[in-house]
Amino acid sequence: MQIRKQHLVDTAYRLFNEHGYHATGIDRILAESGVSKATLYKHFRSKDDLVIAVLRQRHEQLIQAIGKAVEQARESGRSPGLAIFDVLDEWFRGDHFFGCNFINASAEYAEEGNAIHRLAAEHKAAMQDLIEHGLVEIPNRRQRQLMAKQFSLLVDGAIVRAHTRGDRDAAQLAKKLAAQMLCQR
């Protein structure tokens, strides 16, 4: 991707996180990225198009980060099914945590049919698949799918709790619950 285009996406990503999607105007993204308006509209057809590009990039980042954590857990003998909660924990404690881009976008673009709303749904479905893939410890397929759904719900719950309430320990709370589910089975 071209330098300017990438720069726009990165700046937009930061501003969307810090202030929300509608509250962040094109002009501010341009000012802070130092890119001209004509260039933006050469790369993106609309602001929504830029939002989608930001979300796509974030999606790739997350899939990669979680996939890697699962892999590392497996290699070091820790539970791969619980690895995602350690990723969350690190995320929540970082300086730049503003909740999940997809949950936030879903809230702002509330209509079910909206392209951005649908993108968020697809992301969450992909996350659930990734979680299911990490639950190698469970041999039974139906049981694994059910637990992946529940873990995915725990992940979203932890993110929302961390964001709305500023509870940095939300990941550990969810992890404890998830661990009990795994043991108990």
Place this chain on the structure above:
Amino acid sequence: MQIRKQHLVDTAYRLFNEHGYHATGIDRILAESGVSKATLYKHFRSKDDLVIAVLRQRHEQLIQAIGKAVEQARESGRSPGLAIFDVLDEWFRGDHFFGCNFINASAEYAEEGNAIHRLAAEHKAAMQDLIEHGLVEIPNRRQRQLMAKQFSLLVDGAIVRAHTRGDRDAAQLAKKLAAQMLCQR
């Protein structure tokens, strides 16, 4: 409360739900409620003030509805701790479900110090207290508090799942998990 003021809050509540907070302009609220702009600014100092009034009303509604459900569960011998998930289930299956106003507002007014963001945090804290109060089945106080935290996380996870993915069964998924937690203890 005056008729006009109440009408404004009700209309704003509906539009904020359907389209989000920033995406809903004052003019639209006025047009659909049939109230004049001067009246709005007589009752509310700003749009944010109207948002806050909407959220306060919703807060009262929810506290009352859940309190009632817990009470009824207790009377009819069902588990009061799980009653909240039945409230969620009914909510998710209704025609007018657009996620949690507070989670959505928290996303749009992302800054931690923002008054609306803080209001959402307070609401979630109150919900957790209500949940804890419903967990009469658990005698140990520390254990009850921990489980209230976890149940609160499950509630938020279910709401987000239902909203972003359109999964109407999210409440049952969370309830199943919660029930296991209660049994296992």
Place this chain on the structure above:
DNA sequence: CTTGACGTGAACAGATCTGTTCACTTAACC
């Protein structure tokens, strides 16, 4: 009958929003 609370409608201010257009520059490449 007057007062005061409540409300209307419309104009206005001033900012900000997304998106378009165009003449000009820069720099790499054949």
Place this chain on the structure above:
DNA sequence: GGTTAAGTGAACAGATCTGTTCACGTCAAG
């Protein structure tokens, strides 16, 4: 040296945003 792609800066359009102001209605209570 000429071509081409990428970008700039600035003006512009037209809509929409929040918020203010003011002259004018309506109506119930004292």
